[in-house]
Amino acid sequence: MASTTMTDEARYEELDRYIADLPDHKGSLIQVLHVAQDLFGYLPQDVQMHVARKLALPAAKVYGVVTFYSFFNTEPRGTYTVSVCLGTACFVRGSEEILKEFEKQLKVKSDQTTPDNLFTLTTIRCVGACGLAPVVMVNDRVYGRVTAKDVASIIDDCMAKGGSENG
Amino acid sequence: MVNLTINGSALVVPDGSTILEAAKRVGIHIPTLCHLDLHEMRMVNQVASCRVCMVEVENRRGLVPACSTTVTEGMVVKTDTIRALKARRIVVELLLSDHPSDCLICERNRNCDLQSLAADLGIREVKFKGAMSTYKRDDSSFSLVRNPDKCILCRRCETMCGEVQTVGVYSAVDRGFMTTIGTAFDLPMKDTACTFCGQCVSVCPTGALTEVDNTRKVLDVLNRPGKVVIAQTAPAIRVALGEEFGMEPGTRVTGKMVSALRRIGFDYVMDTDFAADLTIIEEASEFVHRLQHGGTLPILTSCCPAWVKFFEHNFPDLLDIPSTCKSPHEMFGAVAKTYLATKLGVDPKNLVIVSIMPCLAKKYEAARPELSGEGEQNVDYVLSTRELGRMIRESGMDFANLPEEEFDNPMGQSSGAAAIFGTTGGVIEAALRTAYEWLTGNRLENVEFAQLRGMEGIREATVRINDLDVKIAIAHGLGNARKLLEKIQRGDATYHAIEIMACPGGCIGGGGQPYHHGDIEILKKRAAAIYSEDRAKTIRRSHENQDVMRLYGEFLGTPYGEKAHELLHTSYTKREKV
Numbered sequence: 059m060a061s062t063t064m065t066d067e068a069r070y071e072e073l074d075r076y077i078a079d080l081p082d083h084k085g086s087l088i089q090v091l092h093v094a095q096d097l098f099g100y101l102p103q104d105v106q107m108h109v110a111r112k113l114a115l116p117a118a119k120v121y122g123v124v125t126f127y128s129f130f131n132t133e134p135r136g137t138y139t140v141s142v143c144l145g146t147a148c149f150v151r152g153s154e155e156i157l158k159e160f161e162k163q164l165k166v167k168s169d170q171t172t173p174d175n176l177f178t179l180t181t182i183r184c185v186g187a188c189g190l191a192p193v194v195m196v197n198d199r200v201y202g203r204v205t206a207k208d209v210a211s212i213i214d215d216c217m218a219k220g221g222s223e224n225g
Numbered sequence: 226m227v228n229l230t231i232n233g234s235a236l237v238v239p240d241g242s243t244i245l246e247a248a249k250r251v252g253i254h255i256p257t258l259c260h261l262d263l264h265e266m267r268m269v270n271q272v273a274s275c276r277v278c279m280v281e282v283e284n285r286r287g288l289v290p291a292c293s294t295t296v297t298e299g300m301v302v303k304t305d306t307i308r309a310l311k312a313r314r315i316v317v318e319l320l321l322s323d324h325p326s327d328c329l330i331c332e333r334n335r336n337c338d339l340q341s342l343a344a345d346l347g348i349r350e351v352k353f354k355g356a357m358s359t360y361k362r363d364d365s366s367f368s369l370v371r372n373p374d375k376c377i378l379c380r381r382c383e384t385m386c387g388e389v390q391t392v393g394v395y396s397a398v399d400r401g402f403m404t405t406i407g408t409a410f411d412l413p414m415k416d417t418a419c420t421f422c423g424q425c426v427s428v429c430p431t432g433a434l435t436e437v438d439n440t441r442k443v444l445d446v447l448n449r450p451g452k453v454v455i456a457q458t459a460p461a462i463r464v465a466l467g468e469e470f471g472m473e474p475g476t477r478v479t480g481k482m483v484s485a486l487r488r489i490g491f492d493y494v495m496d497t498d499f500a501a502d503l504t505i506i507e508e509a510s511e512f513v514h515r516l517q518h519g520g521t522l523p524i525l526t527s528c529c530p531a532w533v534k535f536f537e538h539n540f541p542d543l544l545d546i547p548s549t550c551k552s553p554h555e556m557f558g559a560v561a562k563t564y565l566a567t568k569l570g571v572d573p574k575n576l577v578i579v580s581i582m583p584c585l586a587k588k589y590e591a592a593r594p595e596l597s598g599e600g601e602q603n604v605d606y607v608l609s610t611r612e613l614g615r616m617i618r619e620s621g622m623d624f625a626n627l628p629e630e631e632f633d634n635p636m637g638q639s640s641g642a643a644a645i646f647g648t649t650g651g652v653i654e655a656a657l658r659t660a661y662e663w664l665t666g667n668r669l670e671n672v673e674f675a676q677l678r679g680m681e682g683i684r685e686a687t688v689r690i691n692d693l694d695v696k697i698a699i700a701h702g703l704g705n706a707r708k709l710l711e712k713i714q715r716g717d718a719t720y721h722a723i724e725i726m727a728c729p730g731g732c733i734g735g736g737g738q739p740y741h742h743g744d745i746e747i748l749k750k751r752a753a754a755i756y757s758e759d760r761a762k763t764i765r766r767s768h769e770n771q772d773v774m775r776l777y778g779e780f781l782g783t784p785y786g787e788k789a790h791e792l793l794h795t796s797y798t799k800r801e802k803v
Contacts, residue, residue: 107803108408116393117409117803118417125399144399 069097070108078111087113087123089128095189100131136171136178137214140164141195145184153192157181159206163213172181229300239638244273244280245767251331255280255304256313256342258320259379259660261428261743265680266702270384275320275377277342278303279312280431286311314346320608322353324431332430334742339377341542360405365413366672367592368421369436373405376433382406382425386602389729390703392535394419394494406433408680409803417803418538420703422531422727422729422735423585425455428743434747436585436737439606441618446577446606447490453569454577456491457557457636458482461583462610462646464754468739471613475750477758480629485617486581487630498639499579500557501646501655503776504528505767506548507793508652509659510785512555514724516664518695521528521545523698523713523720526652528552531727533797535703540710541799544730549794551603553646554580554587557636558603559792564780568793573599579606583647583735586727595795609737627713635772639758641659641672648700648752649731650677650684653724657688657697662684664690672765678756680730680749683709685720695721702729 062146064072076093080086090113094105110117124130144159147220157179161167165175171178189194190202195214201212226237231248237341238247259275261268279288288309291302301310301715321343328334360373368418383395384405394417396406408417423624424634435737449453467476468788486494525547527533536543551559556576563615580587584607608616617624631637642658645651654677661669677697678688682705688695698720700706706725712718728734733751734741741747764770782788 106410111802116387116396118393118396118398118407121386121409122396122398126397128400205772207635 064097066098071201073097073105073108074112077109083113087115087120090179093118094175095130096111100134102132102134134171134175138176138196139178139180141180141182141185142168142182143183143185143189143191144192145188147184147188149194151191153194155206156192156204159209160213163209164186177213179224204222227295227298227300229297229302231302232304238296241298242292242484244282244296244300245278246656247296247510248291248304250304250710253304253321254357255291256345257292258338258342258377259798261381261384263341263428263729263743263745265745266389266682268384268389270379270381272380272698274383275379275587277313280639281306281309281550283711286303295602300591307318314348317343317348318351319344319461320377321348321351322355323358324377324520326351326355331375332435333432334368335441335639337432340431350556356402358405364415364437364712365415366419367437367589369414369417369426369434371421372435372494373407374433375431376406377431378404378406378587380406381428381429381430382434382762385424385428388704390420390424390727391420391707392422392703395425396598403552408752412803413449415801418534418800420531420538420727420737421532421586421589422703424728426585426736427740431467436609436612437588438611438612439588439791440619443579443606443608444616452575452577453492453571454490454579455493455495455561456486456581457495457497457500457554457561457580458581459554459647459650459732460501460644460755461735461751462581462613463739464647464758465583465610465735465753466614467624469611469617471587472625473750473759474747475754479626480631481624482613482755483632484627484630485574485578485613485622485624488622488627489616489620490573491579493633495557495561495634495636496639496643497554497557497582497638498643498646499632499770499772500553500560501643502640502767503556503560503772503793504550504553504646504661505642505655506773506777506784507556507789508768509656509663510549510550512549512656512660513663513787524548525722525724526656527795528646528652529586529726529732530730532706533705534589534708534800535706535727537797538802539707540714543710543713544797544799546713547797549796551596551793551795552587552590553643554581554582554607555590555795556793557596558596558605560593560776561636562598562603563792564776565730566601568635570746573601574758578768579608580604581608581610583610583732584728585609587737590601598792603715610735610739611737614619614739618661621709635775638770638772639762639764640767640770641762641765644758644762645755647732649726649757650699650724651681651755652726653677653697653699656722656769657695658766660686661690662766664769680752682729697721699724700724701726703727703733 077140106120194201194204255278258277261270273275273293278291280291281303327663363371384397387393395406463479467478485495527548562573566576588607591607596603643654654674658672684699686697700709730748
């Protein structure tokens with residue numbers, strides 16, 4: 059997640075340092091985009107342009123990669139990204155209901171962010187923890203065997219921590 | 226070498242050959258769609274994304290794509306089994322299930338690889354019904370239109386733009402069913418670093434990329450009372466237009482083309498070749514001036530608008546090296562709306578200049594703000610060779626049997642030097658014919674500089690003028706141009722003059738020419754026709770064009786002088802690289 063204390067200027071500086079230290083620019087686009095997303099929290103057009111210029115790649119190429127991989131976001135994310143797994147195992151154990159419950163309680167649809175920028179709701183396909191199905195991830199934390207009833211407490215957990223999470 | 230069998234015939238092919246190449250050697254046709262091998266342009270599109278060329282290989286479980294599977298020793302290939310035929314049919318039906326079926330009104334009707342394939346495979350119904358992709362059409366530019374609904378994701382445009390031209394405007398965007406070939410951040414084409422060379426249009430197999438069609442506008446203005454409409458034709462049109470009417474590539478149709486334009490209703494049919502001679506007088510003067518006054522060298526030609534836009538985006542630090550000469554058709558426009566208007570007694574506001582060009586970038590160029598005088602564009606409309614072909618067909622003319630007619634004066638006469646502008650190496654050869662004679666005071670015995678000719682992407686030559694070895698470089702294709710420019714940027718190039726044309730082959734291979742469908746031999750035939758046009762001329766040096774010299778005497782004054790600067794020279798703009 060983006061460091062909330064850094065200025066954009068400092069983020070660009072750190073990104074440039076990372077790029078400068080790369081042994082070879084060729085083939086390093088995805089790596090660089092990961093670092094950029096860690097720094098900025100998402101990949102707005104300006105950041106993509108910056109990466110394109112630094113790596114001497116056409117901007118279209120960078121945009122193509124960013125839009126191809128679902129891991130990359132072009133919109134800012136909330137402090138907490140709630141990812142409901144819709145992989146086969148979770149799906150058959152009712153994760154669609156869990157997603158609906160989150161949508162109801164957070165008053166957003168999947169792939170949207172709450173107006174207070176606290177929550178982004180999204181879906182994923184299998185996190186490799188099918189034994190815990192259905193699974194919900196909040197940032198890097200995994201909740202297993204979730205039921206619709208647990209949704210409120212998961213949200214409350216986050217609310218209690220407020221916007222200070224830096225995960 | 227590798228031994229294999231295709232459909233029962235044994236053959237030996239070089240290592241590394243694909244099944245497709247091997248089959249071709251024994252006359253077996255395997256249908257393809259995404260595949261495009263333009264070897265001499267160093268472009269091979271081998272993404273194997275369409276799966277139309279699937280064939281059976283003994284002892285392999287699945288079918289394999291012939292275009293990207295290399296042969297192995299003892300391989301047994303069958304291209305015409307029921308399994309292969311069925312697979313191919315399903316692939317094409319699936320493509321058609323997400324493709325608009327408006328062939329009747331499509332720009333590529335009768336000229337579409339997908340349509341031909343569907344016809345060849347005898348497809349009469351599309352069994353698959355499902356979601357259809359719908360995207361916004363991009364007609365933001367003056368040159369080309371993108372219609373992603375008709376895109377089959379073959380990525381030929383992406384390969385051409387990225388690898389041959391090194392412009393990189395296109396990329397696959399998004400994934401799965403949502404995949405499109407798009408621009409960075411979905412920007413409209415006009416806001417990208419696109420040079421509008423139109424090579425993507427030249428290689429697009431369907432109607433996903435087409436030119437901006439100006440035929441309706443031209444037809445309108447031809448029928449507007451009070452307007453005097455003048456056509457001018459680029460050197461590369463007369464050696465390619467015949468192909469639109471089934472004539473052999475390389476057929477010269479100059480006289481028939483003039484006839485056809487007159488019958489379409491143009492008041493005067495004049496020649497961009499006249500202006501090419503004018504360009505040489507200006508460009509050779511500029512070259513001699515730079516040479517004698519310690520000016521910036523090398524001088525780079527500036528006739529090609531795609532090349533101009535390319536260096537504005539990619540080499541903004543080198544804006545002082547290209548010649549400041551406008552391109553020939555723009556010079557024609559500027560002179561027509563002043564000198565010619567007076568001669569004809571027509572108010573310049575009622576004079577309409579229509580350029581027939583092998584090029585899509587010329588459409589964009591005509592709208593560049595600095596190429597206007599008195600609020601009027603130097604050139605009002607640009608039509609491609611293909612658009613002219615359509616207008617001739619629409620009017621119902623029997624092109625092959627039209628009489629041969631002559632261009633109108635006083636801007637219709639031209640030298641052989643002007644004729645060769647249409648092929649790679651031609652502009653610099655034309656300039657040398659004049660610069661050499663001016664600098665040495667001697668008449669060239671042989672005006673043909675064989676060392677400047679050919680199809681190599683980058684060519685170099687040295688020509689002795691007085692006591693100076695003049696070093697010349699020629700590049701065609703923007704990727705080759707980039708290599709030359711980077712050499713100059715690094716400071717390890719000592720050329721005096723460089724010719725650059727954006728399209729492989731030069732204007733004969735322009736983005737507005739009849740579709741070559743991957744057959745590069747066609748470009749060579751057009752080039753040969755250009756050189757025979759030159760040899761057929763009585764005058765072969767631009768400075769011997771009497772009508773051009775009269776233009777200076779009566780109106781422009783001295784070459785490279787004040788009036789010439791005002792009308793015939795231009796400036797360049799630094800642009801962002803997106």
